[in-house]
Amino acid sequence: MNAGRHSWFAPRRDWAGRHALVPVATCYRILDLYAWSFALMGTLAVTFVGILYRNLLAETPAFWIAAGVVLVQWVTTVFRGLPFLVRYAVFATNLLVFIVCTTAVMAITPNWSLLVVLLLSSAGLFFGTAVGLWASAALCALHVVI
Secondary structure, X not given: OOOOOOOOOOOOOOOOOOOOOOOHHHHHHHHHHHHHXXXXXXXXXXXXXXXXXXXXXXXXXXXXXXXXXXXXXXXXXXXOOOOHHHHHHHHHHHHHXXXXXXXXXXXXXXXXXXXXXXXXXXXXXXXXXXXXXXXXXXXXXXXXXX
């Protein structure tokens, strides 16, 4: 492979992870696992909510926002050649948007705890304990607002 070229389907390995609590190679594997988990669970959730609650499709834009978030997650999950921080930012934003949309419309959903664990554990493992605590505080504040 040429020095200036990279594959869209292989990780770029461009992130140093100075504050990571696990080795950088493990961070890449964890992000891949979490991205696939959210893409699959999000697809199942959006599909079943769409089938079971057809009236929800016309009543609230939150369903369409959640469906769009899952679609964007599939793109960053399959195209692993994007920079690590871009992939993680998309993943964390998508999780947060999905959590807010489902909480605002249906209160706590069955996969809510999985999404929160993915968000908080990834923030803590990749960027250190302080960032994990800030993410936890922000999530608590957000749920108070909701």
